[in-house]
Amino acid sequence: MTKTHAEDPAHPGPAPVNHKGRIIVSSLVGTTIEFYDFYIYATAAISVFPLLFFHSSDGNGALLASLATFGVAFVARPLGSVLFGYFGDRAGRKATLLASLLTMGVATVLIGLLPTYTSIGIVAPMLLALMRFCQGLGLGGEWSGASLLAGENSRAGKRGFDSMWPQLGAPFGFLLANGFFFMLTMTMNYDSTQATTNHAFLSWGWRLPFLFSAVIVALGLYVRFKLHETPSFQRTKDRGEVVKAPVLEVFRSSWRDLIRGTFIMLATYTLFYLMTTWILSYAIGKVALGYLGISYHSFLVVQLITICAFALTIPISGLLGDKLGRKRFLLVVTVAIIAFGLSFGFFLDPARMGTGSSANLVLMTVFMLIGMALMGLTFGIQSALLPELFPTNVRYTGSAISYNVSSILGAAVAPFIAAWLAARFGPGSVGLYLVAMAVLTLIALITTHETRDLDLDAIGRDKPAGEVPESVLVDA
Secondary structure (H helix, E strand, O other): OOOOOOOOOOOOOOOOOOOHHHHHHHHHHHHHHHHHHHHHHHHHHHHOHHHHOOOOOOHHHHHHHHHHHHHHHHHHHHHHHHHHHHHHHHOOHHHHHHHHHHHHHHHHHHHOOOOOHHHHOOHHHHHHHHHHHHHHHHHHHHHHHHHHHHHOOOOOOOHHHHOOHHHHHHHHHHHHHHHHHHHHHHHOOOOOOOOOOOOHHHHHHOHHHHHHHHHHHHHHHHHHHOOOOOHHHHHHHHOOOOEOOHHHHHHHHOHHHHHHHHHHOHHHHHHHHHHHHHHHHHHHOOHHHOOOOOOHHHHHHHHHHHHHHHHHHHHHHHHHHHHHOHHHHHHHHHHHHHHHHOOHHHHHOHHHHOOHHHOOHHHHHHHHHHHHHHHHHHHHOHHHHHHHOOOHHHHHHHHHHHHHHHHHHHHHOHHHHHHHHHHHHOHHHHHHHHHHHHHHHHHHHHOOOOOOOOOHHHOOOOOOOOOOOHHHEOOO
16 A cells, blocks of 8 residues: 555655644633632732631731742742653643643642631641642743743744733733632622621632632643644654753753843843732732722722733734844833833822822822833733743743743742832832842843744754764654
């Protein structure tokens, strides 16, 4: 019987193509869950978990213990980037994306099913911390895999725009999480400052947002099961260029780009966590302690309105990143972030903003709109740029490590540093902190080559023969 080209290894047929809609949904759903999870956990860590999972005679002690479990995910994320990066660069993008989504989703749903401290004692917070660690592991591999799925299936000359879909998960997750909690607290008449532990919201209502994530996970798994492997990875595999130890190889051959990628993301992460986490504590904190004293529901409305600027500017970032180039575009945006940082003292001064019921919500909305728009502009193109820094055979690992180490430097510590600075020196000092982080990003960008027109398959393959030891390659 005569073989067809598709059956003959010497004359392979055309590689299977992923449907564009499937790529969009598959890459978007994971980061939507990532940020959905972040917001529901952050909200619960402040208003629910201290009451239900931590036994302490001191309310502040329970709150700090609860926030410590929130931080566990940041410790786990770099470990997840190494773990899932290993499989992503060895086994392929598709299988790894399924595993990261399942790890993240199962942990989130299980949090919604956990018994509380009154039921099982100290085991309850231990299980909560374990589930948070598992969430962090899954998150460590999710963003990079979703970005590679979009970028390695992109159209010629449109990689910046085609890669931005995972980034839209951030505002989508924000809207889902905060909208869900807003609806629950309003319909269940829950006031965190007055409610007792037998309130319906604390008895069972808080569990609903965690359980709802199962719907998103199921959708993501269904779509991802139907994916084909990305063309770039498949060609790398066919050429026998898959490496045995991606994490060792990326540190050996691309350590400079690991550092650049980490600091390129630094201003983005710092800005995001200042505009979502720190600003919440500063806005709704007690006036007597130097905060603005805006009601939680009023400020949540401001956030829900201004997050739309974040969502709208992400596609614009992808388009302009393709048109102007990643480096030139991000240099301009980073300078704008520096200017924005210098405006914190003007916008957030309690004497100008007002406090309590007299707070100027219009001025706060303007401040939030500017910050969220800048966030979308700097964030949107990152899912194209970071993967473009690394060769295909270590791209998953390299982009994941850069992204998640930057999350520690720019996200995990930013709210705490900002809170300390604001209490001691006022809100203007928080803006100066943002300026310092943006200057580091500016330096990283200046030292980075333009990547817009690079062929993803060609990155790293122009090195002299022998520069990559044969010992690191997997046998064909």
